[in-house]
Amino acid sequence: MAGSYDGAIIGDRFRLTPAPTLLTRTASIAPIGFSRLRSDARHVRAKDVPPEAAYSLHVALQPTAVNLWIDGRHRLGKAASAGDAFLFDLRCNPVSELDGGFDILRFYISQDSLDELAAERGWRQAVRLETDRLGAPDPVMLGLAHALLDRVERPSERSALFVDHIGLAFHAHLTETYAVVGPPARRATGRLAPWQLRRAIDHMVAHLDGDPTIAQLAIECGLSAGHFARAFRQTAGVTPHQWLMRRRVERARELLLHGSLELALIAAACGFVDQSHFSRVFTRLEGESPGRWRRHHRN
Known part of the structure; x- marks a missing residue:
C-alpha cells in the first residue's frame, strides 16, 4: 500500500x-x-x-x-x-x-x-x-x-x-x-453549534505555534473531517486554515505594536515557519511588510 x-x-x-x-x-x-x-x-x-x-x-x-x-x-x-x-x-x-x-x-x-x-x-x-x-x-x-x-x-x-x-x-x-453514482441521498449541511465553533477556535488558539489538522479539530467537535470543514466555513465564512492565518497575523500585530521583539522571534511565537513565511503572509493580509507596519503604527 x-x-x-x-x-x-x-x-x-x-x-x-x-x-x-x-x-x-x-x-x-x-x-x-x-x-x-x-x-x-x-x-x-x-x-x-x-x-x-x-x-x-x-x-x-x-x-x-x-x-x-x-x-x-x-x-x-x-x-x-x-x-x-x-x-x-x-x-x-x-x-x-x-x-x-x-x-x-x-x-x-x-x-x-x-x-x-x-x-x-x-x-x-x-x-x-x-x-x-x-x-x-x-x-x-x-x-x-x-x-x-x-x-x-x-x-x-x-x-x-x-x-x-x-x-x-x-x-x-x-x-x-468523475463518480459513477446516483445523486446524494443527503448532504451534510448546516453550521457549527456555538460550542463547536468555540471549541475549534480554542484548539487553534491553544496551538497557534503548532500545526493543527482538520481531523484534530473535527474530533474536538464530534464530527467527521469533511462535515467539520464544510460547517466551519459556512459558520465562520472562511476555511480553518484562513482563520488560523488571520489569527496569527492578529497576534503578530499585537507583538509588533507593544513589544520590541525581533521579527524572527515574532514569527516563531505566532506559528510561522520562519521570518520569510511570516512576512509573505503578513504582507498579503495587511498590505505592507511587518517592519513597515510597525514603523507606521508606532509613529
Whole structure:
C-alpha cells in the first residue's frame, strides 16, 4: 500500500529521483497523496503499475506528448496541454509514455478512502470513478495543482490545515465530476453549534505555534473531517486554515505594536515557519511588510 504514495516508489515508477510528495489525513483509512513528477528527458516510459484498489489523477502543468496503455492496450496518443487531466484506475495497469519533458501534479486516493469520504457526504452507493475523456481539460484540478505547488516544493511551509482542505476539495471534485453514482441521498449541511465553533477556535488558539489538522479539530467537535470543514466555513465564512492565518497575523500585530521583539522571534511565537513565511503572509493580509507596519503604527 505504501508504494501508492511513497515519493521514492512513485519517482522510480517514472524513472525519477524521489518525487516531492504531500500527504493529508482527511480520511482515517489511508492518506490522500499529492506528488510532483517533473523531467526534462526527451523520452520516458513509465514502469508497470502493481494492481491496487485506488485512483490517480494526473494534471499536466506544461505541454507534453502522451501515449497511454491501459491493461496492455493502447488507449490514447495526444499532445497534452497544461490543464489536461488523466484519471487512472490503478487496478488496470495504466502506463504512460511521455516525450519532450513533462511536469505533472499527481493526485492519489485509495478506494477505501474514497468510500469513507463519500459516506460522509451521504452518497447512496459505493463510488466508482471513470471517464471517457482521458486528457480533457479540467480547470478545477489545474487550480488545485497550482495551489499545491509551493507546498510540495517547500516542505518547511506545509500547513496541515491547508493541505487537508485541498484534500477535501479534491475529493469533492472527484465525486461531482468523475463518480459513477446516483445523486446524494443527503448532504451534510448546516453550521457549527456555538460550542463547536468555540471549541475549534480554542484548539487553534491553544496551538497557534503548532500545526493543527482538520481531523484534530473535527474530533474536538464530534464530527467527521469533511462535515467539520464544510460547517466551519459556512459558520465562520472562511476555511480553518484562513482563520488560523488571520489569527496569527492578529497576534503578530499585537507583538509588533507593544513589544520590541525581533521579527524572527515574532514569527516563531505566532506559528510561522520562519521570518520569510511570516512576512509573505503578513504582507498579503495587511498590505505592507511587518517592519513597515510597525514603523507606521508606532509613529
